Amino acid sequence: MITKIYHKITRIGAVSLLFPLSQVLFSGCSDFLDVKPLNDVVLENYWTKKSDVTSVLMSCYESLYSTDCITRMGLWGEARSDNMIIGQTTSQDLEQLLKEDMLPTNPYCNWTSFYQTINRCNITIHYAPKVQEEDPNYTISEMKANIAEATFIRSLCYFYLIRAFRDVPFTREPSIDDTQNYQIPADSFKVVLNNIIEDLEAVKDDAQLYFRKPNPDMAQEAAERDNTSRVTRPAVYALLADLYLWQGNWQKVVECCDYIINFKTAEYESLRRRLQNDVYLFNDIPLIREKTDNTSGNAYNKIFGEGNSFESIFELNYDQTLNRDNSNGYVGSFYANINNNSLSTGLLAPYDVFYGNLPSSSSDMFNLNDCRAYECIYQATTTQYYIAKYNATQIIIDNSRTNWKPEYSWRSNNFVHWIVYRFTDVLLMKAEALVQMGSDHFEEAFKLVNTVSKRAVNSFSPGSGEVLKFDDYKESAEAMEKLVMDERHRELMFEGKRWFDLLRVAMRKGSSRELANTVAEKQTTNISGVKIRLGDPNALFLPYYRNELRVNPYLKQNPAYHTGGDADLEKN
Numbered sequence: 001m002i003t004k005i006y007h008k009i010t011r012i013g014a015v016s017l018l019f020p021l022s023q024v025l026f027s028g029c030s031d032f033l034d035v036k037p038l039n040d041v042v043l044e045n046y047w048t049k050k051s052d053v054t055s056v057l058m059s060c061y062e063s064l065y066s067t068d069c070i071t072r073m074g075l076w077g078e079a080r081s082d083n084m085i086i087g088q089t090t091s092q093d094l095e096q097l098l099k100e101d102m103l104p105t106n107p108y109c110n111w112t113s114f115y116q117t118i119n120r121c122n123i124t125i126h127y128a129p130k131v132q133e134e135d136p137n138y139t140i141s142e143m144k145a146n147i148a149e150a151t152f153i154r155s156l157c158y159f160y161l162i163r164a165f166r167d168v169p170f171t172r173e174p175s176i177d178d179t180q181n182y183q184i185p186a187d188s189f190k191v192v193l194n195n196i197i198e199d200l201e202a203v204k205d206d207a208q209l210y211f212r213k214p215n216p217d218m219a220q221e222a223a224e225r226d227n228t229s230r231v232t233r234p235a236v237y238a239l240l241a242d243l244y245l246w247q248g249n250w251q252k253v254v255e256c257c258d259y260i261i262n263f264k265t266a267e268y269e270s271l272r273r274r275l276q277n278d279v280y281l282f283n284d285i286p287l288i289r290e291k292t293d294n295t296s297g298n299a300y301n302k303i304f305g306e307g308n309s310f311e312s313i314f315e316l317n318y319d320q321t322l323n324r325d326n327s328n329g330y331v332g333s334f335y336a337n338i339n340n341n342s343l344s345t346g347l348l349a350p351y352d353v354f355y356g357n358l359p360s361s362s363s364d365m366f367n368l369n370d371c372r373a374y375e376c377i378y379q380a381t382t383t384q385y386y387i388a389k390y391n392a393t394q395i396i397i398d399n400s401r402t403n404w405k406p407e408y409s410w411r412s413n414n415f416v417h418w419i420v421y422r423f424t425d426v427l428l429m430k431a432e433a434l435v436q437m438g439s440d441h442f443e444e445a446f447k448l449v450n451t452v453s454k455r456a457v458n459s460f461s462p463g464s465g466e467v468l469k470f471d472d473y474k475e476s477a478e479a480m481e482k483l484v485m486d487e488r489h490r491e492l493m494f495e496g497k498r499w500f501d502l503l504r505v506a507m508r509k510g511s512s513r514e515l516a517n518t519v520a521e522k523q524t525t526n527i528s529g530v531k532i533r534l535g536d537p538n539a540l541f542l543p544y545y546r547n548e549l550r551v552n553p554y555l556k557q558n559p560a561y562h563t564g565g566d567a568d569l570e571k572n
Contacts, residue, residue: 047127047130047131047134048131048134048135049131049134049135049137049138050131050135050137050138050142052127052131053124053127053128053131053138053143053146054146056120056123056124056127057124057146057149057150059120060117060120060121060124060149060150060153061153061230063113063116063117063120064117064153064156064157064316065316065318066113066117068110068112068113069113069114069117070316070330070418071108071330071334072108072111072113072114072160072164073160073330073418073420073496074330074331074334074418074496075094075097075108075330075334076108076160076163076164076496076499076500076542077163077495077496077497077498077499077500078348078494078495078496078497078498079094079097079098079348079499080097080098080100080499080519081498081499081502081519082351082498082502082518082519082521082522083350083351083354083493083494083498084098084348084349084350084351084494084522085098085348085349085350085351085352085522086098086348086349087346087347087348087349088349089346089347090347090348091347093106093107093108094108094334094347094348098348099523099526099530100519100530100533100534100539102542102543102561103543103561104543104544104545104546104549104557104561105545105546106543106545107545108542109542109543109544109545110545110547110548111161111164111165111168111545111548114157114160114161115157117153117154117157118154118157118158118171119174119175120150121150121151121153121154121157122154122171122172122173122174122175123174123175123176124146124147124150125147125150125151125154125172125174126173126174126176127174128143128146128147128150129143131143141206144203144206145206145207145208147203147206148203148204148206148207148208148231148236149207149230149231151199151200151202151203152200152203152207152231152235152236152239153231154172154196154199155196155199155200155239155243156239156420158170158192158195158196159193159196159239159242161192162189162192162193163246163500163503164541164542165541165542165544165558166188166189166540166541166558167186167187167188167189167192168186168187168192169184169185169186169187169552169554169555170186170187170191170192170195171184172199183551183552183553183554184552184554185554185555186554186555186556193243193246193247196243197240197243197244197247200236200239200240200243201240203236204233204236204237204240205233207231207232207233207235207236208230208232208233209232209233209234209263210227210232211226211227211230211232212226212227214227214267214270214271214274215274216270216271216272216273216274224308224309224310224312225308225317228307228308228309228312228313228314228315228317229308229314229315229316229317231314232313232314233263234259234260234263234264234313235313235314235420235421237256237257237259237260238256238260238313238314238421238425238426239421240252240256241253241256241257241260241426241429241430242421242429244256244433245429245432245433245504246504246507248436248508250433250434250436250437251433251437253429253430253432253433254430254433254434254437257426257427257429257430257433258430260313260423260426261285261426261427261430264285264286264310264311264423265284265285265286267310268281268286268310271310275310277292278292278298278302278310279310282451282454282455283447283448283450283451283454285427285448285451286310287299287311287423287424287451287452287455288302288303288309288310288311288455289455290371290455290456290457291399294398294399294400295396295397295398295399296371296396296397296399297371297375297394297395297396297397297406299371299455299456300371300375300389300392300395301393301394301395303419303422304375304389304390304392304419305392305393305394305395307416307417307419308417309422310423311422311423311424312419312422312423313420313421313422313423313425313426314419314420314421315417315418315419315420315421315422316417316418316419316420317417318415318416318417318418319415330418330496331390331391331414331416331418334346334347334348335348335386335387335389335390335391335494346386346387348387349385349386349387350376350377350385350386350387350494351522352377352379352385353365353521353522354366354373354376354377354493355373355377355379355385358373358374358379359373359374359405365486365489365490366490367457367467369457370456370457370490371397371456371457372456372490372491372493374388374395374397374406375388375389375392375395376388376389376493376494378391378392378408387494388408389493389494389495390416390418390494391410391411391416392408392409392410392411393409393410393411394408394409395407395408395409418496419495424452424455424491424492425488425491425492425497427448427451427452428448428449428452428484428487428488428491428492430445430448431445431446431448431449431484431487432445432481432484432485432488434448435477435480435481435484436481436508438477439474439477442470442473442474442477442480443470443474445480445484446468446470446473446474446480446483449468449483449484449487450467450468450470452487452491453467453468453487454467456490456491468483481505485501485505488501489501499519502515502518502519503515503540506537506540512534512535512536512537512540513535515534515540516530516531516533516534516535517531519534520534533560536560538558538559538560539560541558541560542558543557543558543560543561544557544558544561
């Protein structure tokens with residue numbers, strides 16, 4: 001596992017990461033043998049100036065952008081949930097994931113891309129202080145900011161890994177030479193979680209607030225792009241809030257979320273002149289309004305259609321100018337196939353029960369006036385449903401009811417960003433923590449949920465009455481928790497969050513019964529079998545990939561997937 005990945009990076013990847021690929025592949029053999037050993041070249045001739053650190057740090061981002069990483073971010077967080085069902089072109093490997101019938105040979109269990117990214121981050125963190133000592137132009141504050149970025153990316157990778165596999169090998173050490181041993185056992189979910197929280201707490205205030213200061217008098221799209229596609233301090237706090245939510249440290253969740261809420265409120269005040277046509281205060285919290293004039297969809301168009309919006313905290317930018325597209329990644333390959341501005345069924349489809357009889361009447365999930373229903377799911381015919389979120393560059397919803405069917409403009413390319421954290425996610429994380437803190441905090445939690453809900457309901461005009469009523473929920477902790485989780489479901493549908501939300505609640509309650517009942521309903525066959533399988537807490541996590549067991553003898557297969565073949569591997 002790690003041995004294979006890290007040593008490949010050391011012998012080839014570390015150099016191709018640091019030097020142009022052609023320089024690595026096409027150097028003459030005799031020339032190569034005449035120069036110093038590979039690691040001496042890296043240590044003595046490369047890590048000497050600020051640009052060396054920046055170059056490798058950027059490679060950490062590029063690794064995160066890889067098709068393998070982005071695909072697993074999406075699939076691990078969505079495919080097993082109640083959001084998604086089989087599309088018309090679903091592969092056998094994906095079908096296994098959707099039907100809870102995973103095998104250790106399934107390539108979606110391959111975590112190589114995450115450990116490659118982690119090692120690049122470890123390399124950056126290891127060498128940055130050494131470069132700072134040598135290069136007088138590389139300041140201590142710049143070094144700390146770079147380390148904070150690499151720490152965030154590394155922590156995010158580990159966070160995905162523990163939510164997908166539970167127990168995973170954890171190391172902060174970079175692979176520098178072949179004398180290091182990276183055949184190590186897996187650490188527990190709790191140990192890894194506590195370690196990455198500790199890492200982020202150490203650097204959270206070293207990250208930059210802005211990479212380019214927004215100007216209240218200019219559109220400054222470049223500033224918004226730079227401040228959402230790089231790791232800023234609010235991004236670190238967002239990840240910390242999420243980690244503390246899984247740890248059950250409710251007060252810390254609230255503190256981290258409050259930092260972001262205060263930051264966004266102050267940013268709105270400074271940019272009010274520029275944002276006044278798009279951003280409105282909902283319960284004193286600035287959000288992009290859905291309704292403009294007689295149509296809705298504005299928030300979707302800004303957040304998902306254009307990207308890098310006011311509400312974005314951290315997103316992966318797939319940019320045509322950088323030749324970085326998402327055509328083979330999660331959205332481009334799995335949501336739907338886009339060709340000549342038309343849609344054909346993709347590998348995944350939405351669970352159409354959520355759409356119901358909209359817009360004629362409300363569904364079990366969405367109020368018929370909720371913009372998110374039409375922004376998430378597109379009904380092409382009475383039997384064909386597509387995932388609209390991300391695929392549409394623009395959605396226009398006519399509020400007059402005379403022409404209610406939304407108008408969609410579909411992407412003609414796959415340069416679609418992937419949002420990791422955005423503002424409403426943070427608001428709902430805080431609401432979830434407040435509910436867990438007890439009834440004294442229910443009203444504040446309700447206000448946050450209502451804020452998100454208000455923005456989404458297209459019949460709502462700023463300043464009008466409430467859609468949700470606190471009296472309907474205030475007497476029951478169970479009702480309040482359901483209110484929060486249902487709102488997260490609506491707001492973050494298809495964004496790689498739903499399975500993790502269900503898993504977090506199951507782990508908190510110490511029971512997977514509710515999760516099993518929820519996700520089994522989407523199955524067309526073997527519903528009872530899926531419920532029984534997910535009744536085993538071990539089955540909530542993926543199996544270790546068969547190849548990883550071969551190269552790392554310390555890994556022990558998840559008991560829910562412990563076949564005879566895997567047992568044989570562990571003995572060798």
